[in-house]
Amino acid sequence: MTSTQHASTTDTDVAGQQANPADAILRRLATRAMGLTGADIERVVREARLKARRGKRLISYEDIEEGIRGNRLPVPYDLRWRSAFHEAGHAVVHHALDLGPVRGLNIDTGQGGGYNLVGFHLRGTGARDWYENMLTMLMAGRAAEKLVLKRISSGSGGSDGSDLARATRVAFDMERTLGLGTEHPLLYRPHRDPATVLDRDPELAARIHGMLEVALDRAAVILRRRRPTFYALAKALFEAQAMDETAVLQILRDGDPPP
Incomplete structure (x- = not known):
């Protein structure tokens, strides 16, 4: 299973306007294309145009979607469920903490991993609780796997863009560069390679690991409280x-507590 990949956008608020059909189609295509490179997309469009030309008709959305899916291998049943729970966990916690909109989810990668595209509100950014919420969201995929499957996969780690790598970097920066640490918070101590610092400073490593444990436990609490929504989103995905x-x-709002 590959590491979960995240893309993010910054928003001042969630748009409540209804999009026109063309926008909806473009969003669906963008969601389907998560994880593809620019070269991949260029090839898909070129092949779709060729197919339409042979059929003596205009290119359609279905041609492009079929081309995207044709570039991916089928995901085994068990890995597909694991990816669905993992990505649903991220989405539910992101929404519950009101970090911003969830733009799309995709587990149709052909590699057993998943992608999510999320946005972030500008309000609250920079405060310690905002970073703690970020850590909680990043650890939510792992918490979801543990909660449902009772086992943890390597899907949270394995690369510099993985959940664990990003969460470790956020916690490292809180301790060393953002003035939010518990030891010498006024010192600005950047480093290009946090792993080297953590290997040489077991006390710092223990503090950062403790922060991630708290975030993991907090994510699990949120998922248990919103279990019906979490399961519904995972099933739909x-x-x-x-x-x-x-x-x-639509699924996330159905699970929101009454005002």
Whole structure:
């Protein structure tokens, strides 16, 4: 299973306007294309145009979607469920903590991993609780696997862009460069290679690991409290394999507590 990849955007607020059909199609295509490179997309469009030309018709959305899916291998049943729970966990916690909109989810990668595209509100950024919420969201995929499957996979780690790598970097910066640490918070101590510092400073490593443990436990609490929503989103994602913002938000809002 590959590491979960995240892309993010910055928003001042979640748009509540209804998009026109063309926008909806573009969002669906963008969701389907998560994880593809620019060269991959260029090849898909070129092949779709060729197919339409041979059929003496205009290129259609279905041509492009079929081309995207044709570039990916089928994901085994068990890995597909694991990816669905993992990505649903991120989405539910991101929404519960009101970090911003969830733009799309995709587990149709052909590699057993998943992608999520999330946005972040500008309000609250920079405060310690905002960073703690970020850590909680980043650890939510791992918490989801543990909660449902009772086992942890390597899907949270394995690369510099993985959940564990990003969470470790956030916690490292809190301790060393953002003035939010528990030891010498006024010292600005950047380093290009946090892993080297952590290997040489077991006390710092223990503090950062403790922060990640707290975030993991907090994510698990949120998922247990919103279990019906979490399960509903995972099931929908398993079946659809790719969901745009509208589809995700409908399920997430159904699980919101009453005002």
